[in-house]
Amino acid sequence: MLNSHSFPPLVIRGRSLLPIVQGGMGVGVSAHRLAGSVAREGALGTIASIDLRHHHHDLVERCRQSPDTATLEQANLTALAREIHLARMLSEGRGMLAVNVMKAVSAQADYVRVACESGADAIVMGAGLPLDLPDMTQGHDIALIPILSDSRGVALVLKKWLKKGRLPDAVVIEHPAHAGGHLGVGNLADMHDRRFDFLRILEELETVFASLSLNRQDVPVILAGGINSHDAVRELLSAGANGVQLGTPFAVTEEGDAHPNFKRVLAEATPEDIVEFVSVTGLPARAVKTPWLMRYLRHETKIRAKLGVLKHACPTALECLSACGWRDGIEKFGHFCIDTRLAAALRGDVANGLFFRGREALPFGAAIRSVHDLLELLLTGATRPAVAGRWAYSLG
Numbered sequence: 001m002l003n004s005h006s007f008p009p010l011v012i013r014g015r016s017l018l019p020i021v022q023g024g025m026g027v028g029v030s031a032h033r034l035a036g037s038v039a040r041e042g043a044l045g046t047i048a049s050i051d052l053r054h055h056h057h058d059l060v061e062r063c064r065q066s067p068d069t070a071t072l073e074q075a076n077l078t079a080l081a082r083e084i085h086l087a088r089m090l091s092e093g094r095g096m097l098a099v100n101v102m103k104a105v106s107a108q109a110d111y112v113r114v115a116c117e118s119g120a121d122a123i124v125m126g127a128g129l130p131l132d133l134p135d136m137t138q139g140h141d142i143a144l145i146p147i148l149s150d151s152r153g154v155a156l157v158l159k160k161w162l163k164k165g166r167l168p169d170a171v172v173i174e175h176p177a178h179a180g181g182h183l184g185v186g187n188l189a190d191m192h193d194r195r196f197d198f199l200r201i202l203e204e205l206e207t208v209f210a211s212l213s214l215n216r217q218d219v220p221v222i223l224a225g226g227i228n229s230h231d232a233v234r235e236l237l238s239a240g241a242n243g244v245q246l247g248t249p250f251a252v253t254e255e256g257d258a259h260p261n262f263k264r265v266l267a268e269a270t271p272e273d274i275v276e277f278v279s280v281t282g283l284p285a286r287a288v289k290t291p292w293l294m295r296y297l298r299h300e301t302k303i304r305a306k307l308g309v310l311k312h313a314c315p316t317a318l319e320c321l322s323a324c325g326w327r328d329g330i331e332k333f334g335h336f337c338i339d340t341r342l343a344a345a346l347r348g349d350v351a352n353g354l355f356f357r358g359r360e361a362l363p364f365g366a367a368i369r370s371v372h373d374l375l376e377l378l379l380t381g382a383t384r385p386a387v388a389g390r391w392a393y394s395l396g
């Protein structure tokens with residue numbers, strides 16, 4: 001555990017944590033090993049709920065034998081319950097364990113239910129406005145944390161939740177110009193809009209909270225996207241943030257749950273290797289220009305013109321998204337199977353995978369280091385020599 005740093009703790013639902021949060025990363029990139037290791041250090045570790053069956057050989061085998069939607073969905077719910085249990089054991093009861101659920105996913109309500117029943121400490125919901133999250137978790141003592149990208153979104157959630165008698169236990173503000181994965185902006189051309197500036201949002205939130213007769217400090221604010229140094233952490237925490245969330249730097253740690261090739265692709269990417277595009281969810285996303293993505297983007301206009309409005313059977317039978325550009329024939333969305341591509345990346349298939357990544361350089365450059373070393377660097381600025389070979393990778 002890391003105790004020697006000078007920042008105030010991030011307090012969520014009465015629990016004192018390190019002010020560094022590990023963001024949820026699907027498919028399978030943040031499962032029990034990463035989230036449990038982060039929690040063990042006394043921070044908030046997040047399991048991404050989507051399609052976790054890939055980490056369980058018996059579940060993959062069951063799905064291969066009965067490749068229907070019900071079997072796949074059940075396998076994922078079983079995998080989520082197992083991952084929460086394993087993360088809890090690894091955490092040795094320290095820190096906090098969250099489950100990330102994307103609003104855009106069809107099985108969102110089931111993932112939330114299993115997270116609550118399996119003893120997760122928090123639900124973190126993004127990729128859509130989580131207006132009904134308090135109803136979905138009624139009767140459970142669990143922290144609720146929406147992911148938003150501007151102060152207007154925070155105001156909307158606060159107003160809606162106040163009517164239900166609930167305040168968020170924290171909010172994550174994710175900057176679309178820097179973060180990895182899906183981005184909370186309708187149009188890519190808008191991602192540098194000043195309404196996403198962290199310092200401006202912190203200022204605007206004072207007014208939003210005051211207008212609702214609330215105190216800004218009633219709801220911890222966690223900033224995410226491109227945070228990659230001790231200086232950045234210090235600057236944002238002294239500007240009024242209560243915590244910062246990182247994704248890419250945790251994905252490439254030794255404890256990260258993806259294949260070593262996945263970590264290498266992310267860690268070795270230069271700024272020219274990173275691209276924004278429209279995902280099958282209709283949201284923009286940011287990833288590394290690996291061979292499959294380059295090929296897709298080269299043909300995107302042609303694919304859209306030829307196949308854009310055609311409906312297709314879901315290639316995996318998982319029906320993972322409530323609205324999918326490929327399955328539902330939504331012309332302006334992306335047109336590929338995101339689940340197949342993300343699962344390939346998790347396995348380290350560089351030729352065929354989709355490798356989500358944030359825009360900025362990483363704290364340790366291309367080096368793969370431990371969760372402890374990353375937290376220590378972010379909180380104290382100190383780096384110590386690497387110790388090799390602490391973790392081995394396994395799927396299933």
Ligand SMILES: Cc1cc2nc3c(=O)[nH]c(=O)nc-3n(C[C@H](O)[C@H](O)[C@H](O)COP(=O)(O)O)c2cc1C
Nearest residue numbers: 023024025026179180181225226246247248356358
């Ligand atoms: C590989 C990868 C997968 C991600 N998957 C998800 C996800 O499933 N759900 C989610 O809310 N955010 C997801 N994110 C966003 C992260 O949780 C985090 O907020 C973001 O990456 C922060 O930006 P950074 O990568 O610059 O630190 C993903 C990011 C990456 C890099």
